[in-house]
Amino acid sequence: MRNPDFFLPEPYTAIHNGDCRELAKTAVAAGAADLVFADPPFNQGENYSAWMDRMKWNDYLQFTRDWLSAGEQLLSPTGSFWVNCPDQVAARVV
Numbered sequence: 001m002r003n004p005d006f007f008l009p010e011p012y013t014a015i016h017n018g019d020c021r022e023l024a025k026t027a028v029a030a031g032a033a034d035l036v037f038a039d040p041p042f043n044q045g046e047n048y049s050a051w052m053d054r055m056k057w058n059d060y061l062q063f064t065r066d067w068l069s070a071g072e073q074l075l076s077p078t079g080s081f082w083v084n085c086p087d088q089v090a091a092r093v094v
Contacts, residue, residue, distance in 0.1 A: 001026065002023070021070045024070035024073055030073050030074065031075065034079045036071040036075060036082070038067060038082070038085075061092060061093065
């Protein structure tokens with residue numbers, strides 16, 4: 001498993017910062033997370049250092065489904081998934 005970017009032993013807290021599609025494979029065991037928080041690119045044309053935030057709409061929807069699925073796999077049975085995304089994306093994905 002990958003080491004977290006931030007860790008506290010008591011109460012147990014581990015924060016992994018990165019692309020959850022990759023972190024789901026290397027950082028956290030499936031079903032082990034009590035909380036997954038996602039703040040993905042909004043596909044509104046922002047120019048980030050490593051990511052140009054402008055995808056074709058269908059590609060962006062697939063990207064969104066991919067990271068949602070990756071995050072969902074990490075959740076414990078009583079876990080919560082907090083997502084920060086634009087209303088139009090949430091409406092289309094749901």
